[in-house]
Amino acid sequence: MPVIRNLGRAASQLLQSSGCGCGVSLVPARAIGVSPRQVASDASFHSVTFSESDHPRVLITGGLGQLGVGLAKLLRKRFGKNNVILSDIRKPADNVFYSGPFIFADILDYKNLREIVVNNRITWLFHYSALLSAVGEANVPLARAVNITGLHNVLDIAAEHNLRLFVPSTIGAFGPTSPRDPTPDLCIQRPRTIYGVSKVHAELMGEYYHYRYGLDFRCLRYPGIISADSQPGGGTTDYAVQIFHDAIKTGKFKCYLRPDTRLPMMYIDDCLKATLEVMEAPAETLTMRTYNISAMSFTPEELAQEVQKYVPELQMTYNVDQVRQAIADSWPMNFDDSNARRDWGWKHDYDLPELVTTMFSYLGSDSRIAQAN
Numbered sequence: 003m004p005v006i007r008n009l010g011r012a013a014s015q016l017l018q019s020s021g022c023g024c025g026v027s028l029v030p031a032r033a034i035g036v037s038p039r040q041v042a043s044d045a046s047f048h049s050v051t052f053s054e055s056d057h058p059r060v061l062i063t064g065g066l067g068q069l070g071v072g073l074a075k076l077l078r079k080r081f082g083k084n085n086v087i088l089s090d091i092r093k094p095a096d097n098v099f100y101s102g103p104f105i106f107a108d109i110l111d112y113k114n115l116r117e118i119v120v121n122n123r124i125t126w127l128f129h130y131s132a133l134l135s136a137v138g139e140a141n142v143p144l145a146r147a148v149n150i151t152g153l154h155n156v157l158d159i160a161a162e163h164n165l166r167l168f169v170p171s172t173i174g175a176f177g178p179t180s181p182r183d184p185t186p187d188l189c190i191q192r193p194r195t196i197y198g199v200s201k202v203h204a205e206l207m208g209e210y211y212h213y214r215y216g217l218d219f220r221c222l223r224y225p226g227i228i229s230a231d232s233q234p235g236g237g238t239t240d241y242a243v244q245i246f247h248d249a250i251k252t253g254k255f256k257c258y259l260r261p262d263t264r265l266p267m268m269y270i271d272d273c274l275k276a277t278l279e280v281m282e283a284p285a286e287t288l289t290m291r292t293y294n295i296s297a298m299s300f301t302p303e304e305l306a307q308e309v310q311k312y313v314p315e316l317q318m319t320y321n322v323d324q325v326r327q328a329i330a331d332s333w334p335m336n337f338d339d340s341n342a343r344r345d346w347g348w349k350h351d352y353d354l355p356e357l358v359t360t361m362f363s364y365l366g367s368d369s370r371i372a373q374a375n
């Protein structure tokens with residue numbers, strides 16, 4: 003690491019002393035200039051007033067997906083409601099809109115994103131916008147735009163404005179030639195989805211900006227995330243959320259992955275806790291900028307067995323979707339997160355039994371569950 007950091011320093015010193023008079027900056031070139039469009043700070047969202055405090059002022063992009071609303075809730079508890087702005091290109095539900103500041107932000111609109119950061123004096127950015135693995139394969143040009151061009155916009159704005167930037171990566175950043183059981187932080191990464199390719203790109207670009215421009219980039223590779231009060235956005239691990247809803251509603255679940263498909267998974271509270279922890283970790287504790295995090299790993303068959311403790315009559319059938327099966331077969335089965343545990347004390351709270359108990363207690367104990375107990 004120090005070698006690379008020194009390389010970056012040496013390169014900028016070389017440029018600065020080159021005598022070209024071109025005033026080489028440590029931030030990306032397009033980040034220098036004046037935004038032609040300035041809007042009033044409260045023009046497009048409601049009731050945002052920041053109190054003077056040491057708290058970071060946070061922007062979450064792509065915040066209306068499976069993870070963003072929960073993240074906003076956690077961050078608002080910690081930093082104050084008005085210090086956390088949720089954003090997306092979709093219309094928020096009433097309860098989300100009235101729970102704190104919300105703003106329209108399209109990450110493909112560089113100038114607008116920059117205005118939002120400037121006008122709201124943003125200091126931390128959580129970049130959640132993305133097209134996930136399955137929807138990415140269904141629309142590669144859009145996935146490329148959102149996941150790669152959008153990331154470039156975010157990186158430049160973050161570097162220019164000295165933001166602490168969190169970008170989630172994924173188990174999908176690995177591929178069939180990666181070691182799969184377990185998968186360490188540093189190994190071959192040759193994913194075969196546009197989602198995975200874009201996430202490896204994000205990891206590498208973020209780390210490059212860190213060493214080249216001093217950007218405070220932090221990245222966790224999430225497993226498949228399981229949540230009760232938000233729906234997944236079109237990934238390969240979505241079955242592990244849907245099974246709970248279908249078990250309760252119909253007592254039947256048709257799984258699109260083979261029964262023995264093992265993937266790393268995590269309950270949403272652990273995922274969001276890890277995200278906040280890595281953002282708050284002192285920089286000197288981070289020996290890396292991209293970490294695996296892990297909690298549990300299971301197959302559809304094992305999940306069904308655990309669900310059947312609550313819904314014994316659950317009928318699980320399989321109708322394999324070749325696209326998602328091929329993706330899952332190329333992903334890690336178990337994730338090695340020993341570096342996160344060592345460096346900043348990562349520790350998960352939920353294993354499979356606690357996950358299933360928590361999901362059923364959130365989703366309501368209807369007659370099926372009552373009968374089982």
Ligand SMILES: NC(=O)c1ccc[n+]([C@@H]2O[C@H](COP(=O)([O-])OP(=O)(O)OC[C@H]3O[C@@H](n4cnc5c(N)ncnc54)[C@H](O)[C@@H]3O)[C@@H](O)[C@H]2O)c1
Binds near residue numbers: 110
């Ligand atoms: N959910 C998981 O299991 C999981 C696992 C690993 C990594 N991640 C990563 O975490 C992040 C959040 O995941 P999620 O599950 O909430 O995703 P999601 O698909 O549920 O939500 C993504 C959001 O991005 C928004 N978006 C799309 N195009 C946009 C644009 N041009 N500008 C702004 N927003 C745009 C969408 O409207 C959507 O609300 C993603 O980066 C994802 O790759 C998620």
Ligand SMILES: C[C@@H](O)[C@H](N)C(=O)O
Binds near residue numbers: 226227
């Ligand atoms: C694993 C993760 O990145 C996402 N849930 C997907 O399946 O695409």
